[in-house]
Amino acid sequence: MKTLKLNKNSANSPLKKKCKTIVAIIFLLIYTITLTSINTKSVNAAEGEILKQAKELVQDYYYYPVSEETLKASSVEEMLKNMGDPYSSYFTKEEFDDFVNSIDNKFTGIGIQFRLQEEGVEIVKVMDGSPAKEIGLQIGDIILKADNNILKGLKEEQIGTFIKGAPGTTVKLLVQRDNVTKEYNVERREISMPTVTYTLLKNNIGYIIVDTFGETTGDEFTEALKVLRNLKAKAFIVDLRYNTGGYINPALDIAGHFVGFKPIVQMENKNGFRYKYYGTGYQDLIKEPTIFLINDYSASASEILSGAIKDYKKAGFIGINTYGKGVAQSMYYLNDGSVLKLTTNQFFSPLGNTIQKVGIKPDLEVPEEEIDSMDLAYLLLIKAADYNTIEALKDKSSYIKVILNDIPYYIDLNEARKDENWEGYKEILKKINKSHMFIGSGEKWINLKDFASIDDIQGFYPYGKLFKDITKVKNDTTIIINFNNTLVNQSINDNNIELINSETGERVAITQELNNNKLTLKLKKQWEAGKSYYLVLHKELMSVSGKNLTRDVLGKITINN
16 A cells, blocks of 8 residues: 655644555645645455445545435445535546646646536646647647547546556547637657746746646745745746645645745634644745736645735735635545545635635736736836835835735836836736825825826826827828927937837837927828827926926827727
8 A cells, every 4th residue: 555755744644554544645636636644544354345435434534414315326436426526536546646646747648737628628738848739739728539539528537548648659639729620649758847947037036837736846946946046036926827736735835935834724624623734934934025926727735825825915916816626635545446535624724714616816816818917927026126225215206016915016117118018017007906006206105096097198107297188090190299498409309209009018110300399290100090199208308498398298199990
């Protein structure tokens, strides 16, 4: 019988292996396994019938009430069907071994993660360097058949047996993408991938992707943190998107980098008894500004980690509400080597917040079809190295303060106005509660809800003066502006006069002609019909008398079809 070694911080220590025992392992995944603790229960060898054994386990450990009809079932499969629990299932020994190996990103297959859909299975992740990636499979593809086996209505374990196979063999997949079906012949290979990847982004932002919570994930995260700090990282983005879970111990270990030896999760059994798991007691905690990225595929162990970080207010969260799987499963080895997976616990955040069917709510909700939440996190952390300096400034007027999970983050408006950051900042303005945003005013901060037009151009230039909106047709490419005084020709340039696509932030090429106090701007190509543009006259424009504009002047130009 195979036993599994536990982290020293587990709430329960494993008992020594004995003959004819059943090993129970708590799991926290939707699609893959989380191993957290081992319990044993003696079984009379004379009562070796698998069905009877399974029924005893259901009666003793299943979290929810069990009906008499369920216990009268004539097979394990029928019993599980009557229970109606999507997370309880039955494995052969081979299926279970494959299931466990997948946690550590070590498996034989094509390199995808999937979830059940009505038509078949939807690909939620394609691993870099995998056969699936090489052949062109994509996130969102629906696999309808594998080697002529229709996948609709099957369980994950059954589907896995059809897609996986011996190295060097191929599987023929019928894939639907955008209502078009296509066949792919994909070679199966042995795949071993790291569970944590990382890189240093511009402006010394460390980016860490936690792909799954495998056996070595805690050590890999620690190594990523060490390397990035040696590279002078001043802030971190931790990406848990598409991470459906894994072992609980790595989640406790990673949480320990933020909070140390404190409760990370509360686990409740069928009798209502709750016990706590604690984080690893690291001393050198992460104090650098950090943002977590989550989505609706972030589940189980991802939600345990996120719930703890959120409760202790150690980072802000951007993305989509997580999956909401707050129940844990235990795996029981049966006498014939097969494995029964049962829902045995419900878990809660350190403060007792419910996760089951609720999930973790982001502080800034960003639908992925609109924009990558990574862009927003990056913008919020560009000035992370200067946070303390910003608070001490006598003039904060070029900065925005954003509060996520009661934590302040700062945006440099000069960075927000760049075309690569424009859409991200616009999304922040559109989605965040304005009571959580502040504009610098001298040494103070003023709430942005006091700015009536903050969703429009004033969001980028809060202290600018608005002039009347302009409407044009696409072939009318000339703008004439009359000033009270003649301008200095040297101040007429692309830095001081900008025409900006309001959606993308792209600067539009224009020519400028000054004739005394009349400035003529002309586009180098036609307007785009149906679009809108911002015209910005910066206060650096200077008259011949030596005076500048008192503030930026802003206007919106709308192009009719």
